[in-house]
Amino acid sequence: MERDKLDFGNGNIGKLFRAMFFPTLVGMAFNSALNICDGMFVGHGVGSNALAAINIVAPIFLLCAGIGLMFGIGASVIGGIRLAEGNVKAARIVMTQAYIAGAVIFGIVILASLLFTRPLLYAMGCSPLLEDLATDYLLWLLPGLVFFYLQCAGMMLIRLDGSPRYAMSVQIVAAALNIFLDWYMVFPLGLGIKGASIATSISCIVAGLMVIAYFIFFADKLRFYRLRATAKSLRLSLRNTVYMAKIGSATFIAELAIGVMMIAGNYMFLAFLGEDGVAAFSVGCYLFPLIFSVSNAVAQSAQPIISYNYGARQSTRVRSTLKIALWTACACGVVIAAGMWSGSGVLASIFLDSSVAAYGIAAGGLPLLGLCAMPFALNITFIGYYQSCEKAGRAMLYMLLRGVIFVVPGFIVLPHIIGEAGLWLAIPLSEVLTLAVIALAYARR
Numbered sequence: 001m002e003r004d005k006l007d008f009g010n011g012n013i014g015k016l017f018r019a020m021f022f023p024t025l026v027g028m029a030f031n032s033a034l035n036i037c038d039g040m041f042v043g044h045g046v047g048s049n050a051l052a053a054i055n056i057v058a059p060i061f062l063l064c065a066g067i068g069l070m071f072g073i074g075a076s077v078i079g080g081i082r083l084a085e086g087n088v089k090a091a092r093i094v095m096t097q098a099y100i101a102g103a104v105i106f107g108i109v110i111l112a113s114l115l116f117t118r119p120l121l122y123a124m125g126c127s128p129l130l131e132d133l134a135t136d137y138l139l140w141l142l143p144g145l146v147f148f149y150l151q152c153a154g155m156m157l158i159r160l161d162g163s164p165r166y167a168m169s170v171q172i173v174a175a176a177l178n179i180f181l182d183w184y185m186v187f188p189l190g191l192g193i194k195g196a197s198i199a200t201s202i203s204c205i206v207a208g209l210m211v212i213a214y215f216i217f218f219a220d221k222l223r224f225y226r227l228r229a230t231a232k233s234l235r236l237s238l239r240n241t242v243y244m245a246k247i248g249s250a251t252f253i254a255e256l257a258i259g260v261m262m263i264a265g266n267y268m269f270l271a272f273l274g275e276d277g278v279a280a281f282s283v284g285c286y287l288f289p290l291i292f293s294v295s296n297a298v299a300q301s302a303q304p305i306i307s308y309n310y311g312a313r314q315s316t317r318v319r320s321t322l323k324i325a326l327w328t329a330c331a332c333g334v335v336i337a338a339g340m341w342s343g344s345g346v347l348a349s350i351f352l353d354s355s356v357a358a359y360g361i362a363a364g365g366l367p368l369l370g371l372c373a374m375p376f377a378l379n380i381t382f383i384g385y386y387q388s389c390e391k392a393g394r395a396m397l398y399m400l401l402r403g404v405i406f407v408v409p410g411f412i413v414l415p416h417i418i419g420e421a422g423l424w425l426a427i428p429l430s431e432v433l434t435l436a437v438i439a440l441a442y443a444r445r
Contacts, residue, residue: 008308009084013320020301021328023164027155027171028293041186042196046133050193052275053133055266055282056126059259060113060138064145066259067105068152070252071098073303074244076156077388080304081311083160083221092225094240095157095215099150099224101241106149110142124263129275137197144201147208154211160304161222163214170210178203250383250395257403258288261427264411268423272415273361277423280361283351284369284424291336295377298329299384306388322385329381333374340370361420368424375431376402382438394441402434 008016042050075098079091113120121134151170158167178199185195215223227233245252262285269277302325309317340347344366352359379402386395407430414422414429 008080008305009312009314013305013317014324016305017301017321017324017328020159020164020305021297023168024159024301025294025297027168028297041182042193046186046192046196049130049275049279050133052278052282053126053130053193054137054196055262055278055285056121056124056130056134057138057141058285059124059262060109060120061141061145062259062262063256064106064109064148065152066252066254066256067102067109068149069156069254070248071102071244072153072156072248073251073387074098074246074248075153076160076304077247077307077390078240078244079157079222080160080307080388081390084308084311088221089225091221092223093227094244095222096225096227097237097240098153098157098244100227100237101244102149102153103146106146110145113138113142124266127270127275133193136192136194140194140197141201144204147206148204150208150211151204154208154214156300156303157222158211158214159300160307161220163218163220164301166214166218170207170214173210174203174207177206246392247387247390249392250387250399253396253399253403254292254380254383257399257407258292260404261407261411264408265423265426268411268415272420272423276357277361279352279356279358280348280365281423283348283358283362284366286351287340287347287366287369288427291333291373291376292380294332294336295329295380298325298332298377299380301325302381303384303388306385310389318389322381325381325385326378329377330374333377336377337370337373340373341367344370365420365424368421369427371425371428372431375428375435379431379434379438382442398434398438401437402430406430406433 042054075094079094082088082091082094117135117138118131121131121138126134151174155167155170158164158170181199181202182196185191185199189195191198227237265281265285266278269281273280302321305321306318309315309321345363347366348354348359348362352362379398383395383398386392386398407426410426410429411423414426416422418425
């Protein structure tokens with residue numbers, strides 16, 4: 001395999017960032033296309049209630065993504081610092097420990113989902129009308145979740161190993177396969193929401209196997225390391241696992257926060273606008289990963305460069321990387337916001353027939369939701385910077401502010417003050433308030 005030639009310690013920062021950013025952005029774009037196509041096939045092939053049912057189950061998927069990204073980023077940050085110190089063995093040990101810990105946690109999540117399916121769905125805002133659809137989607141999704149963990153954690157580590165194009169290829173293959181299988185199972189086979197879930201599981205399995213193949217056959221420095229089964233080794237593994245989780249906790253909170261946002265939104269849209277409101281909100285939730293993916297592409301592209309140079313004590317290169325990342329995040333946020341302002345009707349029609357009530361609610365709300373794009377991109381970039389510099393507490397605080405502390409009261413209070421528009425403005429308000437806090441704290445320091 002032709003390897004990307006990246007020198008994080010001495011290469012030109014702009015060229016390094018571009019070499020990381022464009023493959024990462026392409027991979028993220030395919031993931032966003034997958035979300036949009038999945039919603040389009042389900043919305044037109046099964047109906048608006050099926051979209052609402054997927055929105056009910058989505059927080060579980062986001063929880064699993066958060067666990068994968070938490071250990072992936074934690075291992076990547078620590079591994080990047082160890083590589084900068086010349087300690088390849090320690091970086092390999094950290095990677096292996098991350099995979100073992102994540103697999104154990106995923107097993108617990110899957111078992112709990114199987115044993116407590118019905119109460120879990122109702123805790124996330126399900127209604128009797130949506131219960132059967134949501135149950136079908138969840139149960140067929142579970143087989144692919146372990147492999148989904150391999151993919152989430154692997155993307156960070158493959159980029160750290162100097163192969164962002166391989167990471168991109170994993171995301172492209174998984175997304176393209178999922179899109180095809182979504183169409184094939186929903187329309188020709190007529191499997192409905194169950195078919196969409198099976199398609200997702202199969203694509204997760206393929207992506208997970210591609211990640212494992214990389215570390216076995218193609219990796220440069222990062223390979224699996226045989227851990228000792230002694231008490232001392234187990235104690236050190238537990239300590240490293242806790243530290244990885246601490247470093248990556250802000251990313252876990254980011255995914256969990258999207259789940260919290262969706263649950264709070266499901267409850268409030270259901271209370272104010274009924275099932276049609278939840279279906280309309282699900283359109284926004286299908287598009288929100290587009291905002292998240294582009295913003296995350298900026299943060300993930302900067303992360304290995306910042307971590308490596310932070311470990312090498314090259315603070316000027318760290319600051320230069322942050323500056324480039326912030327300008328890129330700002331530009332991406334403006335482009336996404338403009339697209340949602342000008343094309344809300346087209347975007348809503350991708351998921352819903354214009355004759356249903358949910359379409360009108362979505363078309364009117366998407367321009368308001370789009371206001372969050374630029375502050376969100378800047379927030380995620382700043383949070384990624386603090387993670388990369390081992391400032392986990394600050395990163396976690398800012399993620400909690402934007403994802404829980406500001407957004408949940410926004411969903412509860414704003415609709416009572418300004419009506420339906422308040423349901424859509426809760427997320428933008430949360431991002432703006434968080435950005436103000438981050439900017440003030442950064443300026444003071």
